[in-house]
Amino acid sequence: MHALTPELAPVVENGNLLLAVIIPLFGSLVVMTMKKHPNLREFISSCSSVLLFIMVLTFIPAIKAGQTLHFTLFELLPGLSISLRADGFSMIFALVASSLWIIAVYYSMGYMRAHDEPCQTRFNACFALAIFGAIGVAFSDNLLTLYLFYEIVSVCTYPLVAHHQDAESYDGARKYIIYLTTTAKFFLLPAIILIYVLSGSLDFPHSINAGIIPSSAKDWVVIMLYVFCIFGFAKNGVMPFHHWLPGAMVAPTPVSALLHAVAVVKVGVFCTTRTMLYVFGVDVMDKLNLGIPTAYFVGFTIIAASMIALSKDNLKARLAYSTVSQLSYIILGVALLTPHGIEGGLIHIVNHAFSKITLFFCAGAIYIAAHKKYISEMSGLGRTMPFTFGAFAVASLSMIGAPPVAGFVSKWYLLVGSMEASQVGILLILIASTVLNVGYFAPITYKAFFGKRPGGQAETGIKEAPLSMLIPILIAVTISVIIGIYPNFMMQFVRMVIG
Template identity: 85%
Template sequence: MEAVSTTHTVKSFYLLLAVLIPLVGSLVVMTQKNRPNLRELVSSCSSVLLFLVVLSFIPALKAGQTLVFPIFQLLPGLSITLRADGFSMIFALVASSLWVIAVFYSMGYMRAHDEPCQTRFNACFALAIFGAIGVAFADNLLTLYLFYEIVSVCTYPLVAHHQDKESYDGARKYIVYLTTTAKLFLLPALILIYVLVGNLDFPHTISTGILPADTADWLVIMLYFFCLFGFAKNGIMPFHHWLPSAMVAPTPVSALLHAVAVVKVGVFCTTRVMLYVFGVEIMTDLNLGIFTAYFVGFTIIMASIIALSKDNLKARLAYSTVSQLSYIILGVALLTPAAIEGGLIHIVNHAFAKITLFFCAGAIYIAAHKKYISEMSGLGRIMPFTFGAFAVASLSMIGVPPVAGFVSKWYLLVGSMDAHQVGILVILIVSTVLNVGYFAPVTYKAFFGKRPPGETETGIREAPLSMLIPLLIAVTVSVIIGIFPNFMMQFVRMVTG
């Protein structure tokens, strides 16, 4: 399998502009501590401008061009360089578009809940997007690594936002897990790859990777697992504990962690390295792909089982994320065109559905002050738009047509059959049943359950429009990309050919 070769490479300053927009936006936000309206105006304008710049790359990519922008060179073969290709656009479009929605939702949530330190929140939120866009447009492993670490550092204050013991404990676990795995596994792997190859540049196809053909098998295998575990943001067990712990953060941060930036950075980096550093041929020859598929298959099943036991809605969604992230890695690891396409498109499909679910969790908390599923019986009749959106996004997570998640599941199922992996097929079917098990009760209780004894409906209503409209937009997009998947699939097919 070989991706479509680009006709030529074009230098584009707009790549640097895309990275600088959230950075400059965050710096301006920091100066507007006493001007909340101006602060939020800067955040919203920055998000819209970034999205428009990312959209402007599409005509060039469809014409067969690869956009690059070298920033500076450290050593021969070692530079900080940006690149836009089909793979980049999958994540860049998700991060930039969801930042727009998340900014407007955050305004409503932070004000409705009277959250402290809103200036720091907005600035760090923008810095996290700065890191995510840098990851999306990284042309080599060094650039990828630097922006990956930026995301980790800039999201620490967001996880610790409430500044109480629970927040600091969750944030400490978050930063220790992510930075320790990166230093212990990822950084040594980068150094060894540079010594072996002489550079860290990503090739333009996914067939052969960059490692020399005479590299010892044991060394390739070691480097592969160092990279797989080094990108701990991908949520693979046993390096997943940081993710549920990070749920102490405000709901907009949880949405950022699960849909916009952090975990998507993890799976994007993991799949980028799988396909562009090791390549399909090496992974096939050493059976790394099938082993990885079954390895993450364990995460898919176990995280789903744990999700079933969680009564806290955000905790249930957190373990759902752990499970769903592994769908992406599983698809790529199967190494068949359909499976890779299913894995990569799930980056998009999961993002829109999961941000909807977290937005709904935040809306429920603001409107009804409920965190636990057992307390939500009957709320769907009072908050039909919120719980209706939750139901539709849940269907996407389960994989029911016509919502976006169905497209992912379809390609993954076809890809597993193409790879002749009946075991993977069983894992996908069992996990789908488990998805139903932990999502369906939420909707059922909300619409058909009886209000708990002694609870009144007085004062409970839909969340403010500033929160309700973004979540309805997100769930609508999830349905649209389920019915019309070809817009995003065109970038996925630039990868697989």
């Protein structure tokens, strides 16, 4: 294993961290009062998203200068507080969540109006509350604060999954909330309590080496706590606690995009990797041989979910299992415990987000424009919806890991990281998953552009979705290409974690 020696960063108190977290909360409260004023409601949502992004951007100079921003709300017990922090790791997720919220808000306006969805005020308010939880997770300074915001995301996204208020949506929402709250209560919360008892603190250190677990802790206890944390953060989609994710596909497409790209699953993998690196630490994971077994364990999720995706004809279901698979890339990279492996895992938080939100946006546009949700029905649609299916094709290349799209950067670092760790098995898993990615994405694009419509007849009346949906799609896919060609802006924050 290569030595990882992050430099200690000076800590600077900054109350703007609290303001950044409050912006989406305040926006959601104002939106709730705008039921009779839809235009004003959407104006408030869009303004809140832009303000949050600007606020997150203001932290960049200090973080790039090597500072760690900090703000304590209140202290409960010695070593136990509700406090916020911005460092390189925080900025990875905060920049993704805040920027994609802007795109998602504008896309949602077009989708919800075009589909004449009910309860749009509740939808917008809960959407903002989910971002409130996600930003809180990004800027959490300790495991307790992280847990509280993690639970906020679960509660606030439940109404979004149940949005249609029919038997199918209630069933999906019930599965969603049971999986997430049960794993958090029975695995995560006991682990957090025991970690505090053992260490006397839940604060994240500034180095990823040592973690906070004392050396006096028995090995079997540390291993148990580690397993509890991996399964407790069930939003990470690791099998066998992944069934909530495909079940949540009954929600409207903007919600699916939120779940898979912006808030929920990214909260899961962010919390998981934050805990792996800053609670247990690289040294402890290496000493107890936790890293490589974790990599192989999530490697099973990568392969199994990809194979299930191959069997799905429903486009959103195929994308859902693709998400289950792709999330485990992030955990696998960190579990390799090598510099390139960790970098590949963390940068995939960014790369997957922009590409996957593009794919779900495209799925929504196809449904709005053509009323098709099964891949077998999409033959020839690419010729009448070239921008939508063109964006889908580019985002698919990112999921596959082809240059010059963002996913190539992730795959490259993961492959190099597996060689650094001398893990041929992990290398084969990554190669096999790439082949499977091609297997479940390529046929969609091929059918769309080269397939024949049923009966050989072209359908009339089908055209691109409204511009309010198409423009966010094109923006998201363009960003995927840009961060694939110029990855260094986000990689600078990733490298701050390594040092």
